[in-house]
Amino acid sequence: MLPISPSYLLYYLPLIIAIALVFGGTRHENTKLIVQHALQTGRWITGFMGIIFIVVCILNWLL
């Protein structure tokens, strides 16, 4: 289904961790709130990417 090796998806992990933590860190001062915000951001971005992935897979299957 994927034209690339699934191991390429591992590139996503360090990036999403860095982005989510920096996003959280630049919106709060309290460590607990930073982590909460980071988890929320990570979940949101992953969900969004997941939806795009599914759409692309469907388009690939249809065309």
Next chain:
Amino acid sequence: MDGQKRDSRATNKKPQMKADSENTILVDGERIDLRNRALAALLAWLVPGAGHFYQRRYAKSILFLVCILSAWVLGFALGGGHVVYASWVPGDKRWHYVLQAGMGGAALPALIQANLIKKATDPKTGVTSDDYEPYWGGFMAPPLRPVRESEADEVSAWYARRGAGYEMGTWYTVIAGLLNILVIYDAYGGPLSVPISGRKKESGDKPKDENSEKAAT
């Protein structure tokens, strides 16, 4: 003046942050002295987290340093050390560097290398002279001129050697630079406001807190 702006914004929406004085703000119940904001921003640009360290926001300083520097170093390694360079010649307009420059000090050697190759390249023919030798073993040095998309050159050799790693490395370093811009803003003006989506949820959870905070302002 800046403080007044913050307060008026806070009364309209959720008062996440209130200004105490020009350089002291209250965020998440914590009082933060931003000290010399311009200096903090400059330090944050030079080294990720250095501005926060100067402001004694040590936890955030370490968080930013680790996150951003990790993305930068990882990107650099994935791209074989050639993903960060400054170049603006026909065939090789490296616009990525504009975003990578958000990393400040870590991206500055590229400008020195760009200046060196410019001196060693004939402006008429666009060919780099044979006696050109980049500094530091070619660290952040642009590719030899000319760079033509239709021909095999140094850039295509880098792509061939690293494959997808070159692209990934470029994006990692670009994202690190962009993230540091957020950090610079945080050092200068304190945390950004919470996005509208998050604010709605929070106000739904804690209506009493919001009212009491509004009354206080």
